[in-house]
Amino acid sequence: MDKFNELMQNFERSVRERMRRRDRSGWWLALAPVFSVVLGLLASGLMMLFLHNNPITVYGQMFSYSFRDIYNIADVFAKATPLILTGLAMGFAFRATLFNIGAQGQFYMGAIATVVVALNLGTVPAFITLFLCFIASAIAGGVWGAFVGFAKARFNANEFLVSMMSTYVAIAIINFLVRSPLKEAKGEYPQTDVIPSNSWIPKLIPHTRLHWGFIIALVIAVLAYVILWRTSLGYKIRAVGLNRDATRYAGINSKKIFVIVFLLSGAFAGIAGFTEVNGMQHMLIQGFNPTIGAEGIGIAILGNAHPLGIVLAAILFGLLKVGGNLITQTSTIPSSIINVMEGFVMLFVILSYFIQDKITAIKSKRKLRRGRAVQ
């Protein structure tokens, strides 16, 4: 366990270092993720070759199927909705150089809260139900996250590990709830009853799965941007993230910032519970959406921890999911190709950070050498 702890800390330190230097001036900063996506798709294409499929036709089909009809197009955005929120959960904390690896658990806590509210509210107008569900999920996710921030502030606990482990606790809580107190009336599966239809999030486009949750996610992304760059709280968050020593000298209480950041970050992930339960599943099912927390981490890195980048990255992942599902239905390629594509994209994004670091180091050295030659 100590060994593992140390390993995680080393990994964390190297990522921290990378994130600290993440803001690069230069035109190709904006293009680095695009290159990475292209390289990721090329590498996945290579895998398709091993599976005796022509990657060009596969990709061609993937995109033409995805855009074949309004249902599939809408589904891309429906799939992107919770990913935007978990991506924001990770990315927002990144800005304070904090690691919220526990978005999955915060998402589950939000889902529990919203399902409990929806099942017990009785007959009240839909907008009130929805509003209360929304608030409940945000609070549940936020409190679950704030606990991690508190542990870091109070006991100097490693937030990386604590947030990661808190997910397993959340899973255990869900497992318990859907097997006993919240188990469906039929008593057949580990899931809750369907929530009353007045607590369903209305459709954005009729006859598709896309609901107003997508708009909520976009609003939250704007909110994250506004907090970070327009308020004094955001200023302090970014300052703590970029140089903790200097903020100490400036009298900023970084411990308070830890708790606030995790509260907000957890609330973002909790709201994903609201959009998924009230917008898509209409019930709480054991072990549903088990990977959106992990995908959120990738999306935050791909989106350079910027809300706009996170929205775009989440839509890309939505596209890969929808397109990937369609090609596995129509060809011999196994569905795990979706994970392969996501994985390769992530790998190349991280590599691009490494290459950028190398380039800056070389540039700096050259500059110094030139400077000395002038002397």
Next chain:
Amino acid sequence: MDDKNDIVIVLRGITKYFPNTIANDHIDLELRRGEVLALLGENGAGKTTLMNILYGMYQPDEGEILIDGKPVKIHSPHNAMEYGIGMIHQHFTLIPVHSVVENVILGIRPRRGERLRIEEEAKKIQQLGERYGLEVNPYALVGQLPVGVQQRVEILKALYRNARVLIMDEPTAVLTPQETDKLFQFIRDFRNRGNSVIFITHKLNEVMEIADRITVLRDGRVVGNILRAEASEKKLAHLMVGRDLLVITKKEATEFGPTVLEVKGLEVLGKRGTKAVDDLSFTVRKGEIFGIAGVSGNGQEELAEALCGLRAVSKGQIILSGKELTNKDALSVIQNGVGYIPADRQKEGLITDMSVAENLILKSYFDPSFVTYGWLNQRRIQSTAQQLVNDFAIKTPSLATKVKALSGGNQQKVVVAREMVIGTELLVAVQPTRGLDVGATEYVHSVLIREREQGRAILLISTELSEVMSLSDRIGVMYKGKLLKVIPSQEATVEEIGLLMAGVVEEDDG
């Protein structure tokens, strides 16, 4: 002595670049057989980097290393050991849960087919220890040994690998005086057997005690190479910290305003719980620059941190214009009007990844003129920042430019501008010109003098003797946490201050 065969190691033109700095700039160095070479320099002068290059931890960007006259490439510490070079790091590289013998033999492969005989190795280590006066129980767990003994284990590790050159990086920092004496005995003994030692330090008294020859580094360059017989602490202090005296014209003030800062019997504990600041008292008056001189590491840093609410005061008082500031937090110190120019601007004074404007308000994020109901008042921030950029002639492409893109001098101007706004009562400036070029240095000095003439109280803490002497109205010299003497600047001489910096209170007439 000048026999070529006597030279063990030659470093020629060693240069190492780190992002944004030159750690070593064409360093030449020679190490002879049977000598203790002291590598003297302040923190950040490049001593450790240079030795890490010799020990194979870093590769030099330029230059070459000759061992016994032959050019070599040292790829790794393992490689360095093969050339007979051992290094004792400041932070030990031992495994606390392993025994002494296990630590010493770690990484040495037994010959093919040979079994590891721990008892034999233990005996060997014990004999080695006895030979050099480094006795230690080979079966003791390293983590349970006192620090001084752990260092012995480090040395035994090197000796076991037949080191003939020992590099010691500030070895006395962790030792008691008795342990230091014992270490010095070992060093002499080791040298007398025809081996060589490179002793990295910034402590002058140690250099005079143990070294045969001294190479002084400053800002990554060799600035002096003298035999101990020809050296004096004063001369070394001058080489290590001094430049030629700057010419600064300032009006001699005859009368000062009321006392702004009063420090009474201050005691502050350092990182290791030892007294870093010891029973210190002084005052700073309005319109006065009070300078604190001293070789770095004598408690100046801790004093400044205590004044700014960043380090706990264990005894004594800090009073600012009649208000008690002892053990107040950093925020209330700022709100009471104390500006602070820290020694390391990039680490402590700036957020280099943020813009010029954002850095200028780093200590005003609570100020209602910049923040209304939690929202940043961008227009006010921009206009104030623009004003400061103009007033302090900060050369920047725009207010949105990241501070890391500015030159060192302009970065420091950002800090100075901000702290002048904050420090309405008192300005604490620590090494305000460290690493700056001549032009920027002059600018910072002129700002300090201008502010003094306008009646600001300034505490200047610097290891640049010339800076303290030319700017201050009164000078105190700090040595081992104590203020040895306070001298009005008209009466101060370089000789006297230099001796005080070396801890010599009265003229030594032998």
